[in-house]
Amino acid sequence: MIPDPGVVPSALAEPTVRVRGGWTAAVVLANVGVFAAWLGPIQVLLAKQSQAVAPGNKEFVFGLVTGVGAAVSVVANPAFGAISDRTASRYGRRVPWVVAGAVGGAIGLGILAGAHLIALMLVGWCLMQLFGNALLAAATAVVPDRVPVTQRGVVGGWVAISQVLGALVGTALAAAFDSITLGYVACAAFLLLSVVPYLLRSGDVPLVERPPFVLRDVVKGFWISPRRYPDFGWAWLTRFLFNVGNALGTLYLFYYLQDEVGIRDPDTGVLILTAIYSVCVLVTAISSGRWSDRSARRKVFVTASGWVMAAAGVILAFWPTWPGAILGAIVLGAGFGVYLSVDFALLTQVLPNARDRAKDLGVINIANSLPQVLAPVIAAPIVKHLGGYPVLYLSASFVTVLAGVLVNRIRSVS
Secondary structure: OOOOOOOOOOOOOOOOOOOOHHHHHHHHHHHHHHHHHHHHHHHHHHHHHHHHHOHHHHHHHHHHHHHHHHHHHHHHHHHHHHHHHOOOOOOOOOHHHHHHHHHHHHHHHHHHHOOOOHHHHHHHHHHHHHHHHHHHHHHHHHHHHHOOHHHHHHHHHHHHOHHHHHHHHHHHHHHOOOOHHHHHHHHHHHHHHHOHHHHHHOOOOOOOOOOOOOHHHHHHHOOOOOOOOHHHHHHHHHHHHHHHHHHHHHOOHHHHHHHHHOOOOHHHHHHHHHHHHHHHHHHHHHHHHHHHHHHOOOHHHHHHHHHHHHHHHHHHHHOOOHHHHHHHHHHHHHHHHHHHHHHHHHHHOOOOOHHHHHHHHHHHHHHHHHHHHHHHHHHHHHHHHOOHHHHHHHHHHHHHHHHHHHHHHOOOOO
């Protein structure tokens, strides 16, 4: 049967039926799992492992491993997004890659658990980034696949804060054990368990007609012209800048507490600050997402969040004490919660077309991962030679303010 060109396949149609809380919870949990598997190592385990492997050059090793892994992420997310968009499995477009991502990511963490060489750390972390991005590309695309625009502020808020909840869970798992090995094993186990509820109730609609996979066209599709789609271009740039600022502010938190603030137990310090930060993100993300849906406005919230996050950087720069770190975590969490929920809803409204949702969100996610490549390159010389942590955090503040201002160049969203 020849498909009617005027009929939009159900897998590609704009969703109109509101999703239920159980489905949202399952999607959030899957996202929490992959972020826990990323951020537990970044916040604690990789920092400790780098110190154990190269005690005199820990910053370089940590930056090398996270930077190379982030470079893998830059390519993996849009690539797996494009593959996911073209997957015609009877289980749907997204489910197979959620499964593959969880299993492959757990294998990468298993390699890290036994790594005593820099080379093995690189292999394990690159595998975690590769497969974790397969999972994330699929789990992110299910929101525009299934959630109506009028519900995306709230659902997007919950999905967006999974990054913060993942940081809290991952940091707790990493800090719960004196052994680096057991910390990695715990993160891997949680990753595998976290996707089970989504697999049981995904509701993923199979793609009846598989789009042709022409490698040249797929590669060309990763370039989305900012001239043809200016709002998508501005959305990408502002997300990139927000994530540069966030990466500069959080990448060396373990070493900031250890070397600048001077606390004796930086593991516990990172966990406490992450918990405070997460609570603040949770409160502001859900409330601002609801407020944004009701007012049908997005940009004003994103701009305000940039200024609030910048204030947190100023606090950390000029008050390098434990009380200052706590206040910085509160302010940063409040601002980042607003940004995460509302910006995600905004992004889903500027995607060029339904057929390539996962690929286009993968291109957007380059704006999340590329800063992780650049941050060590920028941050290491600043900390070592160009003014230390005060200059680092003031730089982060400047970038987030710039991002908040530039979001107003988006025209199709209020």
